[in-house]
Amino acid sequence: MPEPAQEPIVNRLSIQVATVNGSGSQTANNTLLRSIFQMGVPVSGKNLFPSNIAGLPTWFTIRANADGYIARRREIDVMVCMNPATVEQDVMGVPPGATVLCDDTILKEHPRKDVTFLALPFQAIVRDCCPKVDLRKLVVNMVYVGVLAEMLGIEVAEVEKALQKAFRSKPKALELNQAAVLAGVKHAREHVTHRPRFQVRRMDKTAGKVLVDGNTACAVGALFGGATVLAWYPITPSSSLAEAFNDLADRYRRDADGKATFAVVQAEDELASIGMVVGAGWGGARAFTTTSGPGISLMAEFVGLAYYAEVPGVIMNVQRTGPSTGLPTRTMQGDVLKAALLSHGDCKHPCLYPADIGEAYEMAAQSFDLAERLQTIVFVMTDLDLGMNLWMADPWQYPTKAHDRGKVLDEAGLKAMKDWGRYKDVDGDGIPYRSLPGTPGGLGAYFTRGSGHDEHARYTEDGGAYVRNMDRLARKLDTARGLVPAPVADGKGRKVGILAYGTTHHAVVESRDQLRSEVGLEADYLRLRAFPFHPSVRDWLAAHERVYVVEQNRDAQMLQLLRMEWPELAARCISVLHYDGLPVDARSVTDQVAKHEKQSPAMAKGGAR
């Protein structure tokens, strides 16, 4: 096997495949990703796809990184060009030193001399190895998998294993694809002498881990979280969450006689899906919906009703790039402010911000506990990056705690409680006791409404009763601070802090290392995990002189929430933003922070607070 000319860079590379959607490259790319993963090398995959079904440019990026960095990386080391429409920008986009493999029917040579440009006969190879003419369009993708395996040192046995997984139930397809991979390997071995500097070698950093997307993780969380009702309306990038839950529940939540312990309805729109969630939550179900941007806007009225009438429910918002329809297949943390404040009038809603596969699972499950405990809508704020990309993760732990069904009184409970009132603050935490429709005994009946009501759920327009109720609702949200997941702090005692949440986490992890090694900046890190903010967030902000708040939107939405809460502390916050619809990368964070640090007079003085 030829060896790369230069000292190899091992397990630190990014591969990008440029193709068109609907061309079947997804399976090839996942096979590649999985093969590297099986070799024990930490990987991450980012699928950049258009908002249509077939024929438009798509890019899939695989990053393998021995240090375990799984954020997006901008620089591409090995580029595979399968799309004539983008080939020029694809070749021009890679840094010097990169290797470009190009389908030779697209382009035979390229003037760039600082990259290795190889035109390869992918189509000819597939013609030879694939007898099924109509399938060649799909199978050709496996040829580049084989070529890359050979050139980068990806073990063919692992590729075979990954293929077997992908085509488990389709032996015919498996055979064709295997042949294509091997043809690719053979071609590279026999006809390609160049070996990129970037190589993959077996290591042991993925043992026991799984590869999964965040939408599936949320669905599994909902499954074990005991969700009983799902009402949803399709919208990218959330549809696969609902579909995954449906499939999982179909398999794991049916009695022996086939009867279901769950109900899923595809609603006619988002007003209906949230309406069903509110009805079901009122009826006692652990109910949820899945949606994205436009759906959040459409749910506004019902979310206010649930706040005021105190009905539990969960909205899983897989955020995409807004406003409006925006870029439906791009990511963003763009609804952070909007979801927390959704609906007219005075109201706020708890939000959870999962950063990874583990939290997607845990928070999805926990959201039902919180919703029932707090009797309000809880948002799980994931995003397209987490939801639709494949992530490496530790396997989930089976829950150890029982579901928290909150303050629900059954027949006996109602009898035991004297003079029960649906909206009385018995425990001083702002959370009243509720009864479920259908409870026998004649004590629990009450009337739910979005209009004025007193402690006994009686209609009233009395200003005093209104104020008491609104003040209790504010108290309830204060109680929530102690119930939602606390922030996670890493490092302490430094002058400079970085605050982030959700998927931005992965870039920050890498950026902190870059800042340390590149400009010598040691920064503490706080990862927010929920709104309303835990009291410790305040202390952490107070303990730092400058805090970089990193997020993926234009308007610094989380910082806005922090300002609303603690203006005096928020004044020390500096916004670091990334909002082009691609997942934020460490370099973007590092450069912005480093630039600001350079300008910062406090830094120059080196003074402590």
Place this chain on the structure above:
Amino acid sequence: MPEPAQEPIVNRLSIQVATVNGSGSQTANNTLLRSIFQMGVPVSGKNLFPSNIAGLPTWFTIRANADGYIARRREIDVMVCMNPATVEQDVMGVPPGATVLCDDTILKEHPRKDVTFLALPFQAIVRDCCPKVDLRKLVVNMVYVGVLAEMLGIEVAEVEKALQKAFRSKPKALELNQAAVLAGVKHAREHVTHRPRFQVRRMDKTAGKVLVDGNTACAVGALFGGATVLAWYPITPSSSLAEAFNDLADRYRRDADGKATFAVVQAEDELASIGMVVGAGWGGARAFTTTSGPGISLMAEFVGLAYYAEVPGVIMNVQRTGPSTGLPTRTMQGDVLKAALLSHGDCKHPCLYPADIGEAYEMAAQSFDLAERLQTIVFVMTDLDLGMNLWMADPWQYPTKAHDRGKVLDEAGLKAMKDWGRYKDVDGDGIPYRSLPGTPGGLGAYFTRGSGHDEHARYTEDGGAYVRNMDRLARKLDTARGLVPAPVADGKGRKVGILAYGTTHHAVVESRDQLRSEVGLEADYLRLRAFPFHPSVRDWLAAHERVYVVEQNRDAQMLQLLRMEWPELAARCISVLHYDGLPVDARSVTDQVAKHEKQSPAMAKGGAR
């Protein structure tokens, strides 16, 4: 005429009539209000009505005040009890020294000794003076008008004049009502010796003024503002705005042949009404809708579309008490934060906050200029208090400026502009040039969408184009700061400031006088009139040590907006809130400010900044 026992208090009184809605008392109460107004005494009226059509408690309060204070006042000097359901709370609610007139079929005496309780035979009187049995239920209200006129010194000739206005086209009804007033006068003259201390006397402070509600004022503004399309859905308290516009346009906006220069559609809901506004704005109309709380939530998705696709339109939000259905017939400044941030994703919207009848007219008209200039949705944020109560006001001035139709290119304009692009920032103010559908010449056609687009309105998912566009939109909102109405400052150089907006203004005016006279506090005053904030707001905040931000909602929504904008300055702001659904009164403001000032260490030290 008997005289009050004590030294009279002249032209400083509040009268409240407690009755049930649907009983016809509204005309009587307005007659009373108008009579006092015609005597040259500044008045204001607050109608507190339930959210149903007939049979529930209603209170109408008239305040006459020689100093021109027109905010709500909590203390009632003269109470008229016509509702058995509330008589006890009504009598108990007045301060010592008040006079209570009670229908003697409801209650004959009351144990309170510190008030003058008079049981009067209203029903017997109406029986004698009104031959029409079925009308007595209505006409009885005029009896208390007569009684009050006599007891408070309201001139009967003015009452007659007001009656004539009310029953202009109904001579029969006029006659019956006149008789009832006179019977009331006669009864009081002959049988009631008590005269309250609080008296009304002619003065000259209302000459030239009008009495009108804010919804009518907005409708007149829209009429002269050149609104051409109104799409609306009924909702209290905004319906009468739409209906007033419809009536006015019907009268003043038809050609000789009866053809209309306007179009009004009652839509099927708020999603449709805002959709029509967006379609009409795109088509070139000056289009608006009227709504309140729940409607705002339902409009969220379309407002985001209009932001991103840059379509002009006006939403007149007559705010009521939320969240959810809330208290539909109570007032609140409860959507301030929500309207400014409406819709998912990064977007913000200009909002105007009229404080009085003059501004309701002006801002309603100006909103169309702003919407077309900025090519975005503009909110006119009025409220139930302004919209549905009668206010004394100076007559409106005929507009001197031409309508601003914004950057619209017609056929010639398109030819003149080289390489026109719908979303190009030609002038550096973030505002692009648009063309209207139907423009001939073949140059103006473009495609409008809520998804990603470049400077030439071409579809794109390119991150760079997305960021350029979003940055321009942010720039456009910055431009808006200089176009929206600037704040109004009163007083300067003091340490303490009060900041308010909208109808809260009237309580603040009175409260500043109270603070001055009661605790010796001189406070500067800034009245905000629009979002995004004018740069001078920042300077004004910076110039004060402590700023009381007075508003009518629970969550300090305007303060939240200020914090988002200038956290470092917002830290000096103290929230003064009133949110029981009734219009804020000066006493509530004064007490909260005074209490805080007492506690304020800076105040104690007397230190300057």
Place this chain on the structure above:
Amino acid sequence: MSTQGPTTAQPAPSGNTNRIGLTVADYKGLPSTLCKGCGHDVITNAITSAFHEMGVEPHRVAKMSGIGCSSKTTAYFLSRGWGFNAVHGRMPSVATGAVMANRKLVAIGVSGDGDTASIGMGQFVHLVRRNVPIVYVIENNGVYGLTKGQFSATADQGSKLKTGEVNDLPPVDLCTMAINLGCGFVARSFSADRKQLVALLKAAIAYDGTAVLDVMSPCVTFNNHEGSTKSYDYGRDHQGPIHELGFVPSWESPDVQFDDNASIRVPLPDGASVLVRRVDDAHDPRDKAAALRILRETDSAKEFLTGLFYLEPGKPSLHGLLHTVDQPLGTLPMQRVRPPASALQEIVDSLR
């Protein structure tokens, strides 16, 4: 929705108590706050009677509504049931969610013509399509009562407001629409015809699926004048029942009312039957084509026909489609809704 379930059939009620020993007072609600004479109050009364006569356990009743004068009425019957006054026009989705959570609930939805045919059009259509088990009553007065009398989408073309304004848009005929959407129980009635209304409501309560009752219910304050086609006078002058209707609940013998030769008997799956007296022209409610035809013809003749236009027992309701366990989902114990550890292991393994 079926009234089976925990309640087992019992002998016919004697005197004032029903088969579960409750009096009509046990089915009452709070005093109405509507205008005196409002048609809605009459319907409230009929609903109270129907639930009483059917012997439905009050705690099983879910009273769903939107916003409007009509929607308020769920507070005025069955205080011992659970009420949910949701948001304007979107009650259908809330009701759907509620019965998904608890299939034992007996749901009744009360809505207005504005609430259903204007803002609520979409949700109504989809509720019907899903055959959500609910008695869905539209208290139809042709106007928005609560917002002071604007026309709604069921106002007849040419009908006049008090202000003189004339409606120039065609009305939505909710009965025709429901039948075309596959609804298996579609009726029209008049709040002044208490007898028919109670019979229809009882049949609707016994019916398992969406039962649509479009009831003309005059708004005395805003739409009861001359020129209105939704006034008491107009109703009385134009009403034509399409048949004489009887309902026999499951625990009574059908022959107590009419004998079978003199009537068409449509059995419901739960054992109850709907009876139609066999007279000339009596509409057979199983005849969909005839139902649509007479609805169309009335429409052009400006008649106001009432009765049970269409009845198709035995269609699977939403519960049948969802195939859920018999117990309410909302109160299943944790063991039944959290799969075992082995399931998680299996899922994890599939991702390796």
Place this chain on the structure above:
Amino acid sequence: MSTQGPTTAQPAPSGNTNRIGLTVADYKGLPSTLCKGCGHDVITNAITSAFHEMGVEPHRVAKMSGIGCSSKTTAYFLSRGWGFNAVHGRMPSVATGAVMANRKLVAIGVSGDGDTASIGMGQFVHLVRRNVPIVYVIENNGVYGLTKGQFSATADQGSKLKTGEVNDLPPVDLCTMAINLGCGFVARSFSADRKQLVALLKAAIAYDGTAVLDVMSPCVTFNNHEGSTKSYDYGRDHQGPIHELGFVPSWESPDVQFDDNASIRVPLPDGASVLVRRVDDAHDPRDKAAALRILRETDSAKEFLTGLFYLEPGKPSLHGLLHTVDQPLGTLPMQRVRPPASALQEIVDSLR
């Protein structure tokens, strides 16, 4: 909407140019980004031809749509017209507003079955009720193409997804619904039947009011397999035209197509006519009862009938109801929309 207005009748187009001298290229849009073979692209083509043949000035065309693969297609025809890709399911209101602002616009709305019958149900109903002048095309594939193939509300009961999932809800029949809502132009077609489609589109363009065209348009990616009732094969195997249709624009003489004895001729107010060849069983589109009957019967027979089900020329459109001035409201000069000072004075005086 009427194609009258500035465009005066001219002689029939000769060769490739139409009566206003434009070629079909002048009516083209951007290249489609849909899947190869998608039914929607065929409709795009037919729309292009219809506008060309009708000689509509491109700048007068407003292309309205919601969200979906179908809704994207407004970018693929008539680049010289104005397009508005609004939000999902709410195009009807946007279109209503647009024509209110400018009554000279010739509006065409392109929507999907999800966009219209699921999320858009309510707005569709009310657009039709208002008789908004628009050619309203539903590109009906029974699924949500853009979100990867879930069932929509027009999917037939029993039809199957590729995944094997079966639809168990009844479909919404948009044609029946439109007729019942008073729509005066209701047609069904098939994207594979270009000839019929173009004839219908031309007639719809000439029609002044809401013209509903429900066009079966297979989704080759998600709903073109066996078991689908919206596939090309299904359509071809089951299509039955209810008549042979011709359209004669206002500037052509009707006898150029069929002679009057051999055909039923329905004149439109603008001078155009719709012709139906008189053969046995040919459906007369003026017969509403027959239209509803055959729609009902096909429905149960699982046939796929196409043609112009109902045509009622001369109903007042929204513009008639609004009685607005002839000029577009949006560009009236200020003097016409700001009343004089005397008006303000009068208003102020009334408040004193």
